[in-house]
Amino acid sequence: MSEQTAPRSVSVLGLGPMGQSMVKAFLEAGVEVTVWNRSTAKVDAMVALGAKRAGTVAEALDANEVAVLSLTHYDAMYDVLGQAIDHLPGKVIANLSSDSPEKARAGAEWVRERGAEFFSGGVMSAGDNIAHPASYIFYSGPKPVFDAHAELLRPLSPQEYLGADDGLAQVFYQALLTIFHPWLLAFDQATAVIAKSGHDIAQFVPFAVRASEAFPYFMEQFSVANLNGGWADVASLKMMDAGAQHIIDASEEVGVDAGFSHLAQSYWRKALVASEAAGTAVSTFALMRGEAS
Ligand SMILES: NC(=O)c1ccc[n+]([C@@H]2O[C@H](COP(=O)([O-])OP(=O)(O)OC[C@H]3O[C@@H](n4cnc5c(N)ncnc54)[C@H](OP(=O)(O)O)[C@@H]3O)[C@@H](O)[C@H]2O)c1
Missing domain, CATH: 1.10.1040.10 (N-(1-d-carboxylethyl)-l-norvaline Dehydrogenase; domain 2)
Known part of the structure; x- marks a missing residue:
C-alpha cells in the first residue's frame, strides 16, 4: 500500500500512560483511533478526547487493519489477543510493549500462526512523553510490513527501523x-x-x-x-x-x-x-x- 493511500485510522489496545500518549499523538495528527483497554475507566478518558470506543478486543481488531499494542509485557498480548483469535487473520499487529527479545520473537510467531502480520517496537521515550525531542521508537520485523505502515505510525515518535529479526528492537x-x-x-x-x-x-x-x-x-x-x-x-x-x-x-x-x-x-x-x-x-x-x- 502506498503512503498516499494508507488508511489514517488505527486501533490502540492498552491504555496505560504510554498507550494514552500514543492515542493523544494519533488524535493530534488527525488519525482516527479506536481504543480498547482491560479496565474501562481509561477507555472513557480517551473517548472524551475523541477516540472511538471498542467494547471488546474483537471490535478493536475489526475496526482497523492495524492494531498497536501497548501492554505491560508480551504475556498480556496473549491474554488480550487470545480473546479474539478469529479476528486476527488479515490484520497487522504492531506490538510496542517492552519485553525480552526471545519473548518478542515467540510473540511474533504466535501472531503469524494465527493469520496476522506482525512487527515489534521498543519505545525509547523520555518517560511517557513520546513528543519529547529525545524520544524515538526502535522497530524490527519484516521490512515490507514495517514500510507499509510506517507512515501511519509516524505521529508516535521518530522511527529507527533496525532489521528483520523480530527480537532486534528489544535487544537495542x-x-x-x-x-x-x-x-x-x-x-x-x-x-x-x-x-x-x-x-x-x-x-x-x-x-x-x-x-x-x-x-x-x-x-x-x-x-x-x-x-x-x-x-x-x-x-x-x-x-x-x-x-x-x-x-x-x-x-x-x-x-x-x-x-x-x-x-x-x-x-x-x-x-x-x-x-x-x-x-x-x-x-x-x-x-x-x-x-x-
Ligand atoms: N510509561 C513509560 O514511561 C514507558 C516508556 C517506554 C516504554 N514503555 C513500555 O510501554 C509499555 C506500556 O507502558 P505503560 O507505562 O503504559 O504500561 P502499564 O502501565 O503497565 O500499562 C499497560 C497496559 O497493559 C494492560 N495490561 C497489563 N496486563 C494485562 C493483561 N494481562 N491483560 C490485559 N491488559 C493488560 C494494562 O491494563 P489495565 O489498565 O487494565 O491494568 C494497561 O492498559 C510497557 O511495555 C512499558 O515498558 C513505557
Missing part, C-alpha cells in the same frame, strides 16, 4: 535500559550523599550534567576497547577497586545505602582475581560475557 531497547537503570540508581545514591552531607542537590546537579558530557567520549573509547575484548589493565582495575571503596566510604559515612557501589566494586575485584588466575589482565567486559571466571 533493553541494552539502553541496561544503561539507564544503574544510572538512575547511581543518581539517587549520589544525590542522597549530597543531601545527607547537608548540602544542596540543586547546587550539585549542574556538575552532574557537566560530568555527563564526558559520557560520549567514554562510550567511544570503551566501544573500541570492547570490540577488541575489553579494557583490561591490572593497575587500572586496582585503581577502580580503590575508587569504589572511596565511594562506599563517602556514602556510608553519612548513612547512605552503598549496596550499589559494593556491587560495582565486586566486579573490579572479580576481574582482579580472574587476572591473577589467568596471568594476564581480564576485563569486566570479558567477565560479563562469561569468558572468564
Whole structure:
C-alpha cells in the first residue's frame, strides 16, 4: 500500500500512560483511533478526547487493519489477543510493549500462526512523553510490513527501523535500559550523599550534567576497547577497586545505602582475581560475557 493511500485510522489496545500518549499523538495528527483497554475507566478518558470506543478486543481488531499494542509485557498480548483469535487473520499487529527479545520473537510467531502480520517496537521515550525531542521508537520485523505502515505510525515518535529479526528492537531497547537503570540508581545514591552531607542537590546537579558530557567520549573509547575484548589493565582495575571503596566510604559515612557501589566494586575485584588466575589482565567486559571466571 502506498503512503498516499494508507488508511489514517488505527486501533490502540492498552491504555496505560504510554498507550494514552500514543492515542493523544494519533488524535493530534488527525488519525482516527479506536481504543480498547482491560479496565474501562481509561477507555472513557480517551473517548472524551475523541477516540472511538471498542467494547471488546474483537471490535478493536475489526475496526482497523492495524492494531498497536501497548501492554505491560508480551504475556498480556496473549491474554488480550487470545480473546479474539478469529479476528486476527488479515490484520497487522504492531506490538510496542517492552519485553525480552526471545519473548518478542515467540510473540511474533504466535501472531503469524494465527493469520496476522506482525512487527515489534521498543519505545525509547523520555518517560511517557513520546513528543519529547529525545524520544524515538526502535522497530524490527519484516521490512515490507514495517514500510507499509510506517507512515501511519509516524505521529508516535521518530522511527529507527533496525532489521528483520523480530527480537532486534528489544535487544537495542533493553541494552539502553541496561544503561539507564544503574544510572538512575547511581543518581539517587549520589544525590542522597549530597543531601545527607547537608548540602544542596540543586547546587550539585549542574556538575552532574557537566560530568555527563564526558559520557560520549567514554562510550567511544570503551566501544573500541570492547570490540577488541575489553579494557583490561591490572593497575587500572586496582585503581577502580580503590575508587569504589572511596565511594562506599563517602556514602556510608553519612548513612547512605552503598549496596550499589559494593556491587560495582565486586566486579573490579572479580576481574582482579580472574587476572591473577589467568596471568594476564581480564576485563569486566570479558567477565560479563562469561569468558572468564
Ligand atoms: N510509561 C513509560 O514511561 C514507558 C516508556 C517506554 C516504554 N514503555 C513500555 O510501554 C509499555 C506500556 O507502558 P505503560 O507505562 O503504559 O504500561 P502499564 O502501565 O503497565 O500499562 C499497560 C497496559 O497493559 C494492560 N495490561 C497489563 N496486563 C494485562 C493483561 N494481562 N491483560 C490485559 N491488559 C493488560 C494494562 O491494563 P489495565 O489498565 O487494565 O491494568 C494497561 O492498559 C510497557 O511495555 C512499558 O515498558 C513505557
